[in-house]
Amino acid sequence: MIAKKRTIPLEILIYDAVVRRLPDRHPRKSEFESKLIRRKSGFKGEKELDYYLSQFPDEDFTIIQSLRLPHYDTHFQIDTLLLSPYFTVNMEAKNHAGEIEFNNEFDQMIQRYDGNVKVYSNPVLQAKIQTSHLYNFLSKNQFPPSPLEYFVSISNPQTLILNPSRSQEVAYRVCRTARIPYKISDLKSKYKKVNWSKKDIKRITKLLLKKHEPLIPDTSAMNIPYKDLNPGIQCSKCSSFGMERIYGTWFCQSCSHTSKDAHIPAIKEYFLLYGNTLTNKQLRLFLQINSDDLATHILKSLNLISTGTTRNRLYHPPKDFFNLKKDPIRKENHE
Ligand SMILES: [Zn+2]
Numbered sequence: 190m191i192a193k194k195r196t197i198p199l200e201i202l203i204y205d206a207v208v209r210r211l212p213d214r215h216p217r218k219s220e221f222e223s224k225l226i227r228r229k230s231g232f233k234g235e236k237e238l239d240y241y242l243s244q245f246p247d248e249d250f251t252i253i254q255s256l257r258l259p260h261y262d263t264h265f266q267i268d269t270l271l272l273s274p275y276f277t278v279n280m281e282a283k284n285h286a287g288e289i290e291f292n293n294e295f296d297q298m299i300q301r302y303d304g305n306v307k308v309y310s311n312p313v314l315q316a317k318i319q320t321s322h323l324y325n326f327l328s329k330n331q332f333p334p335s336p337l338e339y340f341v342s343i344s345n346p347q348t349l350i351l352n353p354s355r356s357q358e359v360a361y362r363v364c365r366t367a368r369i370p371y372k373i374s375d376l377k378s379k380y381k382k383v384n385w386s387k388k389d390i391k392r393i394t395k396l397l398l399k400k401h402e403p404l405i406p407d408t409s410a411m412n413i414p415y416k417d418l419n420p421g422i423q424c425s426k427c428s429s430f431g432m433e434r435i436y437g438t439w440f441c442q443s444c445s446h447t448s449k450d451a452h453i454p455a456i457k458e459y460f461l462l463y464g465n466t467l468t469n470k471q472l473r474l475f476l477q478i479n480s481d482d483l484a485t486h487i488l489k490s491l492n493l494i495s496t497g498t499t500r501n502r503l504y505h506p507p508k509d510f511f512n513l514k515k516d517p518i519r520k521e522n523h524e
Contacts, residue, residue, distance in 0.1 A: 192394045193401070195235060195254035199461065200406045201228045202511060206458040207411075209428070210418040217414055234284025234344035235268050237366045242269070245370040249273045249377075251390055258326060258400050265322045266404075270397070271373065272390050275380040278373060279323060279339040281316040282366070285309075289343070290351040291359040312341045313362045326400075332393055335384035338376060342366040408462065418462070421477040422455045424448075434478060452476060452487055460506045467493075467504045 204225035211218045239254060251272040257264050269280040283289075287302025296311040316339040324337055343350055344366045352359045364372060385393070422432040424441035425448065432439040432451050439451040459467060459475050472484045488495075493504040 193253045234282040237344040238282045274383045276336040284344040288349040293356040
């Protein structure tokens with residue numbers, strides 16, 4: 190059973206909006222493009238893991254995708270957590286391209302790709318630290334002890350994985366994503382003792398989901414060149430901005446494409462880029478429309494949460510606004 194499903198991280202949606210709204214010749218366009226590609230690649234690795242786990246459903250397993258728990262003044266994040274009566278598994282997904290070398294001596298992971306060398310902290314150590322935070326969390330909440338395991342899954346089948354110091358820890362903890370279900374099935378033969386009843390697992394899941402705090406990116410720290418972003422509604426067919434409203438339909442002057450709801454992704458982008466409040470005037474400026482009535486009509490049609498009086502009404506996105514079917518990621522071929 191999947192107790193919590195992964196959604197597209199807001200960070201990806203924000204970078205996607207910046208990239209699409211920055212003019213092509215903008216000096217910082219490639220900087221944001223590479224940030225977007227990196228985040229999307231990480232997300233793709235997590236989705237791969239979801240896919241392989243979904244191929245081996247087991248009624249003993251409860252899966253929580255993307256969990257972020259408070260830890261003192263900060264948080265720790267778990268990509269995928271599998272709970273069972275016998276054991277628990279924390280899985281960290283990685284999707285690095287090229288060659289990755291695990292160097293246990295100094296706890297680093299070295300990536301060689303496209304002639305570049307990059308050093309990362311060792312994901313095995315990362316997963317180990319998260320797992321001990323989870324252990325403390327569970328014992329502090331008086332749940333009976335149960336074995337906690339952790340793995341690092343490498344999603345890209347073209348990645349060359351190296352373990353030159355022949356670390357047994359790396360050999361055991363790091364594997365291809367496709368191998369993960371078999372690792373878990375090995376654990377099932379290894380750990381037979383029931384440590385958690387079904388009721389325990391329900392209680393643990395409930396508590397974890399209650400304590401989960403999704404990451405809300407701080408756009409002020411992202412150094413977004415706001416004044417250079419294109420306003421207006423983007424055509425989903427030819428990508429040019431400035432669709433116009435003609436008789437209740439958005440019309441693209443460049444390619445003549447029409448759309449009834451092209452304003453929805455634009456308004457989502459507004460909230461992603463500028464924060465959680467929107468006024469009638471801000472909407473007109475952002476969508477490049479003149480009519481006050483049209484703006485009001487659009488705002489009302491979206492079932493946004495509104496606060497304040499008629500004159501100074503503020504609109505806010507509802508909780509599930511960013512998971513509507515029409516999500517703004519249209520170009521899936523960035524990788
Ligand atoms: Zn067009």
